[in-house]
Amino acid sequence: MLSQVVKDELKAIVGEGRYFDNEEDLLLYSYDAFIVQGQPEAALLPVSTEEVSRIMKVASRERIPVTARGAGTNLAGGSVPTRGGIVLVFTKMNRIIEIDKVNRVAVFQPGVINMEFQKELTKRGLYYPPDPGSMAVSTMGGNVAENAGGPRAVKYGVTSDYLLGLEVVLASGEVLRTGGKTLKNVTGYNLTQLFCGSEGTLGLITEITVKLIPLPETKRTLQAVFKNLSDAGRTVARVFEIGILPVALEIVDKVSINVIEDYMHLGLPREAEALLLIEVDGPEAAVAGESGRLTQLCREMGAHEVKVAGTVEENDEIWKARRSAYGAGARLRPTAIAEDCTVPVGNLVAMFQEVTRIAEKYQLLIPVVAHAGDGNLHPLILTDSSDQEEMKRVVKAIDEISRKAVELGGTLTGEHGIGIAKREILPFELGEVAMEITRNIKKTFDPLNILNPDKVVLIV
Amino acid sequence: MDHQETQETKDIVNRCNKCGLCTSSCPVYQQVLIEAANPRGRIQLVKYFLEGKIPFSKRFKEIILTCLLCETCVVNCPSGVRHDQVFNNLRAELVKQYGLNWKKRLVFQLLTNEKLLHSSIIFARLGRNWLIENLAKGMRIGNIPAGKLPLVNPRPFRDQFAGVICPDGEPKGRIFYFTGCFTNYFAGNVGQAVVNVLKKLRLEIEIPAAEDCCGIAAILSGERDLPLKNVQQNISTLSRARVDAVLVDCATCGAAFRKEYIDLLKRKGLDTTQAEILKGKTQDVMEYVAERIDELPLRKDYTSEKIRVTYHDPCHLVRAQGVSSAPRKILQALPQVEYVEMEEANACCGGGGTFQFDFPEVAKGITGKKIKRIRETGARVVATGCPGCRVTIGGNMDEQDRIAVLHPLQLLDSALTGKGLDKFPFAGTGRLC
Numbered sequence: 001m002l003s004q005v006v007k008d009e010l011k012a013i014v015g016e017g018r019y020f021d022n023e024e025d026l027l028l029y030s031y032d033a034f035i036v037q038g039q040p041e042a043a044l045l046p047v048s049t050e051e052v053s054r055i056m057k058v059a060s061r062e063r064i065p066v067t068a069r070g071a072g073t074n075l076a077g078g079s080v081p082t083r084g085g086i087v088l089v090f091t092k093m094n095r096i097i098e099i100d101k102v103n104r105v106a107v108f109q110p111g112v113i114n115m116e117f118q119k120e121l122t123k124r125g126l127y128y129p130p131d132p133g134s135m136a137v138s139t140m141g142g143n144v145a146e147n148a149g150g151p152r153a154v155k156y157g158v159t160s161d162y163l164l165g166l167e168v169v170l171a172s173g174e175v176l177r178t179g180g181k182t183l184k185n186v187t188g189y190n191l192t193q194l195f196c197g198s199e200g201t202l203g204l205i206t207e208i209t210v211k212l213i214p215l216p217e218t219k220r221t222l223q224a225v226f227k228n229l230s231d232a233g234r235t236v237a238r239v240f241e242i243g244i245l246p247v248a249l250e251i252v253d254k255v256s257i258n259v260i261e262d263y264m265h266l267g268l269p270r271e272a273e274a275l276l277l278i279e280v281d282g283p284e285a286a287v288a289g290e291s292g293r294l295t296q297l298c299r300e301m302g303a304h305e306v307k308v309a310g311t312v313e314e315n316d317e318i319w320k321a322r323r324s325a326y327g328a329g330a331r332l333r334p335t336a337i338a339e340d341c342t343v344p345v346g347n348l349v350a351m352f353q354e355v356t357r358i359a360e361k362y363q364l365l366i367p368v369v370a371h372a373g374d375g376n377l378h379p380l381i382l383t384d385s386s387d388q389e390e391m392k393r394v395v396k397a398i399d400e401i402s403r404k405a406v407e408l409g410g411t412l413t414g415e416h417g418i419g420i421a422k423r424e425i426l427p428f429e430l431g432e433v434a435m436e437i438t439r440n441i442k443k444t445f446d447p448l449n450i451l452n453p454d455k456v457v458l459i460v
Numbered sequence: 461m462d463h464q465e466t467q468e469t470k471d472i473v474n475r476c477n478k479c480g481l482c483t484s485s486c487p488v489y490q491q492v493l494i495e496a497a498n499p500r501g502r503i504q505l506v507k508y509f510l511e512g513k514i515p516f517s518k519r520f521k522e523i524i525l526t527c528l529l530c531e532t533c534v535v536n537c538p539s540g541v542r543h544d545q546v547f548n549n550l551r552a553e554l555v556k557q558y559g560l561n562w563k564k565r566l567v568f569q570l571l572t573n574e575k576l577l578h579s580s581i582i583f584a585r586l587g588r589n590w591l592i593e594n595l596a597k598g599m600r601i602g603n604i605p606a607g608k609l610p611l612v613n614p615r616p617f618r619d620q621f622a623g624v625i626c627p628d629g630e631p632k633g634r635i636f637y638f639t640g641c642f643t644n645y646f647a648g649n650v651g652q653a654v655v656n657v658l659k660k661l662r663l664e665i666e667i668p669a670a671e672d673c674c675g676i677a678a679i680l681s682g683e684r685d686l687p688l689k690n691v692q693q694n695i696s697t698l699s700r701a702r703v704d705a706v707l708v709d710c711a712t713c714g715a716a717f718r719k720e721y722i723d724l725l726k727r728k729g730l731d732t733t734q735a736e737i738l739k740g741k742t743q744d745v746m747e748y749v750a751e752r753i754d755e756l757p758l759r760k761d762y763t764s765e766k767i768r769v770t771y772h773d774p775c776h777l778v779r780a781q782g783v784s785s786a787p788r789k790i791l792q793a794l795p796q797v798e799y800v801e802m803e804e805a806n807a808c809c810g811g812g813g814t815f816q817f818d819f820p821e822v823a824k825g826i827t828g829k830k831i832k833r834i835r836e837t838g839a840r841v842v843a844t845g846c847p848g849c850r851v852t853i854g855g856n857m858d859e860q861d862r863i864a865v866l867h868p869l870q871l872l873d874s875a876l877t878g879k880g881l882d883k884f885p886f887a888g889t890g891r892l893c
């Protein structure tokens with residue numbers, strides 16, 4: 001329990017309007033997009049590194065648990081303050097400090113929204129490719145802390161591929177600076193990347209430096225309809241073999257197609273086993289050439305219908321089906337849990353088949369969409385968190401899906417993170433040696449175990 | 461809340477997956493950046509309330525009311541959560557438990573009693589206009605300087621017409637023109653423009669004598685009993701008329717006829733057959749005119765420099781009624797107009813009925829952003845189909861702003877008469893309307 005004296009001290013750091021300890025506002029910081037909850041004892045919204053540092057000094061002195069929070073859209077319980085204490089909300093710390101055209105880098109605070117950042121860059125002909133599905137709302141701090149990725153990862157990689165430097169407030173309140181504005185930097189251990197994907201368990205990110213690239217001239221999307229999922233899977237591999245590196249390669253499975261069609265009526269072919277979406281970008285001539293070759297390839301591989309967008313609007317039209325998958329599913333049942341298993345691209349079809357088998361085994365409705373180009377599947381488990389019997393089956397199904405992914409040479413999570421959702425199963429993939437090192441890293445940075453305790457790795 | 465309302469609210473909040481995709485779209489959230497202003501947050505809080513975890517506290521009330529009802533969250537929700545219905549139910553509950561504050565109560569009582577409204581506005585005209593022009597000059601109503609508030613029409617617009625207005629030439633059809641309170645009492649010039657255009661379309665125009673305030677201001681404040689009489693009266697007058705269409709020049713009246721009336725009647729367990737007829741007949745006047753724009757004798761001999769015009773989408777048109785292309789089609793057809801689209805044209809202007817008076821600080825930021833978007837276009841005129849938006853946007857403009865705030869049909873009317881579009885006064889300096 002926070003004493004009134006400590007509460008007053010914390011409130012004095014940020015001031016009225018950026019400090020809450022009333023029941024209503026605390027409840028409002030007790031959840032994220034996952035299904036667990038935990039209520040903090042105080043919510044603080046700092047706007048500067050100095051404020052964060054002062055808060056952490058109090059927290060470490062008083063041993064108060066501190067949970068960082070961006071937009072609260074993560075799908076693993078990462079920003080839920082399970083042990084009460086302080087929730088540190090970065091939404092008001094949202095200044096873009098610099099967009100440096102000469103050095104092709106940008107420096108900004110963690111509360112900047114991915115999409116807002118993208119808009120500023122587009123005006124300047126620059127590009128920061130990572131595009132999580134939540135990009136319209138999620139913060140860059142949250143993106144770094146989760147190492148977020150999106151459809152464009154096939155060609156452009158994920159958050160970590162653009163991260164050059166960080167400013168981090170440590171548990172003690174000390175300020176650590178890593179990396180910088182240079183594209184190359186091998187001075188010392190790569191501490192920058194250590195924080196990328198650390199889910200608020202090692203330090204609080206207060207400033208971010210990323211590299212930028214030129215905005216591609218144009219892009220084009222294709223949609224191919226396959227009767228057999230395995231043909232779509234083989235096509236994914238063939239795309240690279242014929243020497244094309246697309247921006248995105250997405251698969252929408254049969255269950256998803258039908259769920260989307262039920263609600264959107266887009267005219268999708270219900271009997272098809274897979275929709276394959278391919279996007280290419282670059283100079284107009286290259287894009288035209290590649291989309292022609294891809295159309296031919298899809299036909300050769302058994303697609304019975306291939307559509308190529310002619311305009312930006314038609315690009316969007318094609319993406320509509322893929323983008324509606326989450327919502328269409330979420331409308332069907334009260335709870336939708338987005339899974340995130342990832343396998344080597346060659347095992348993509350095998351993993352799809354495993355999910356189908358597991359869904360049947362546990363009598364669950366699980367539409368699947370996949371960032372097929374990087375082997376990242378999102379089985380969307382549709383359920384009702386108030387139905388205890390069904391939730392037992394859900395837990396078992398998730399566990400089995402995760403284990404299968406690892407057995408197929410893949411990983412538990414491609415982009416959503418461990419948080420609370422996967423912490424129990426983490427040792428299954430990491431093994432004891434890696435677990436021990438992970439625990440030691442956590443203890444080095446956070447000896448008092450006050451930074452987002454209970455997440456990722458459990459310290460006893 | 462009665463059983464039905466509670467159940468409805470529960471069903472809606474249970475649909476929320478807490479994904480947060482509504483966050484960035486909310487104009488209030490963008491200003492304050494706290495979860496209490498996040499549509500997701502409000503929905504969660506209602507859920508806690510229904511579960512008995514929190515009482516109807518002062519903070520809870522404030523959180524529920526700090527909402528523009530702009531419905532942007534509804535449009536952006538992948539799970540189909542109807543936030544607006546939840547918040548409306550909560551507002552109604554608030555009114556039931558605590559009553560409306562006396563100022564709102566007074567205004568709604570006036571609005572729901574047309575005779576009283578009519579006479580008191582006429583009576584108040586001299587006094588009020590004098591008051592506003594003299595005493596209240598330095599005062600502000602919300603963020604709007606009192607000196608800029610619209611003056612009362614010299615004569616209520618509807619009083620000028622008795623019976624049916626004849627068209628210019630052989631009649632092609634007959635329509636009902638529902639003027640709404642704002643045109644009737646304040647914006648007679650908009651009403652005149654509408655009548656001129658409809659006459660040119662060779663329509664017989666009926667302006668119903670027994671027209672009552674649409675009642676939406678009261679309904680959206682949670683007062684669901686007071687306006688019922690108006691609602692039923694309007695439905696019965698307008699649905700029975702033998703006309704091709706019922707046209708409105710006000711986004712809010714349109715939203716009432718097409719959406720809120722049916723919701724309200726259903727809630728009260730009343731028959732909706734006539735309301736459905738009214739819904740089917742109602743069109744915004746811009747939609748009706750846009751479909752027939754080719755029939756209008758637009759002057760092609762226009763030679764002077766074109767003026768730049770941009771359009772703002774009112775919440776009650778773009779989201780409540782799905783109207784967005786019609787006004788643009790009209791503006792783009794005008795030979796004198798160089799149409800430019802502003803960024804985020806469909807973002808709320810921050811008016812939100814009484815929101816701007818209840819939460820002036822938050823509203824100021826939202827309206828400021830809208831005005832910035834308008835300024836960026838370099839437009840001489842911002843047109844919009846909602847009197848509330850016109851007052852909000854115009855009222856918040858600075859003296860330096862060389863921008864007029866108009867209804868699109870005022871521009872169209874000028875194009876038909878050949879009057880220069882540069883004659884309209886700037887909102888920054890002049891009085892609104």
Ligand SMILES: Cc1cc2nc3c(=O)[nH]c(=O)nc-3n(C[C@H](O)[C@H](O)[C@H](O)COP(=O)(O)OP(=O)(O)OC[C@H]3O[C@@H](n4cnc5c(N)ncnc54)[C@H](O)[C@@H]3O)c2cc1C
Pocket residue numbers: 032033067068069070071072073074075077078079090110131132133134137138139140141142143144145146147148149150151199200201203204205206326415416452478479480481
């Ligand atoms: C509909 C939907 C679609 C999504 N699509 C994708 C997708 O395509 N790809 C993807 O990768 N993810 C996706 N996500 C997951 C989520 O949006 C991302 O993980 C995102 O990066 C989280 O950002 P946030 O601002 O919401 O952070 P939060 O959820 O608030 O926090 C995430 C984690 O980061 C920590 N954290 C936040 N800020 C800081 C900081 N400043 N310093 C230190 N730690 C911090 C928190 O403690 C927490 O552990 C999706 C989520 C939803 C709801």
